[in-house]
Amino acid sequence: MDKESMKVFVYGSLKRGNNVRGMHFFQDAVRVGQAQTTAGIYSMLDLGSFPGVILDGQHDINGEVYVIDETILAQLDAIEGYPDFYDRTEVDTTEGKAMMYFLPNEFAEDYEKNEDSNRITATSKMLTWNL
Numbered sequence: 005m006d007k008e009s010m011k012v013f014v015y016g017s018l019k020r021g022n023n024v025r026g027m028h029f030f031q032d033a034v035r036v037g038q039a040q041t042t043a044g045i046y047s048m049l050d051l052g053s054f055p056g057v058i059l060d061g062q063h064d065i066n067g068e069v070y071v072i073d074e075t076i077l078a079q080l081d082a083i084e085g086y087p088d089f090y091d092r093t094e095v096d097t098t099e100g101k102a103m104m105y106f107l108p109n110e111f112a113e114d115y116e117k118n119e120d121s122n123r124i125t126a127t128s129k130m131l132t133w134n135l
Contacts, residue, residue, distance in 0.1 A: 008073055011102035012080065013039060013095060015048075015067030016055040016133045025083060027068070030076050036069040039099040040130065048131040049111055050121035055133040056090070056107040063118065066132040069099040077103070 018027050020035065027033045047061030057065055072080070084090040090105040118126045125132040 009071050010073075010077065011036065011069050011097075011100060012072050012077070013041065013065075013067050013069050013097050013099075013102040013104040015057060015065045015104070017053070017135075018080075018083075019068055019133070019135060021135050027070050030070075030072070030079070032073060033076055034071040036071060036099045039067060039069040039097040039102075041065045041067075041104070042096045042098060044129065046106075046131065047112065047117055048121075048124050048126075048133065049107065049115040049117055050123050051111075051115055055124065056111055056115070057104070058107050058109045058112055059093075060109045060112065061118070062129075063126070063131045064129055065104075066130050067097075069097055069102050080105075 020026055041064045044064050046063050046065050047058050049056040084105045086092055092103050092105045094101050095104045123134050
């Protein structure tokens with residue numbers, strides 16, 4: 005990874021297999037592999053056609069890590085509505101540190117969380133968005 009590249013952790017509609025806006029549409033994004041967060045502090049919300057993660061829970065998130073450059077980061081920021089809708093932070097994953105988009109905790113009041121959604125598979129420690 006050169007100094008202009010970074011890693012991003014994706015867990016929803018940007019995962020491989022999404023035919024609308026998956027990371028495979030970004031020609032210069034390099035898939036590192038399947039990954040999970042490791043802090044165990046997350047909840048996942050069902051926002052309809054895509055998920056959101058809040059930093060208020062007891063789970064890890066299942067997703068993928070990609071190496072991206074600043075140009076792709078700017079495109080992802082636009083897709084995710086950063087900083088007006090999603091925020092982003094660096095998180096620990098099983099593939100090292102990576103940027104992850106998350107929502108303010110207040111979103112939990114208005115959307116289905118974890119086990120309440122049929123689009124989210126929840127185990128005792130892991131949450132997965134089902135494409």
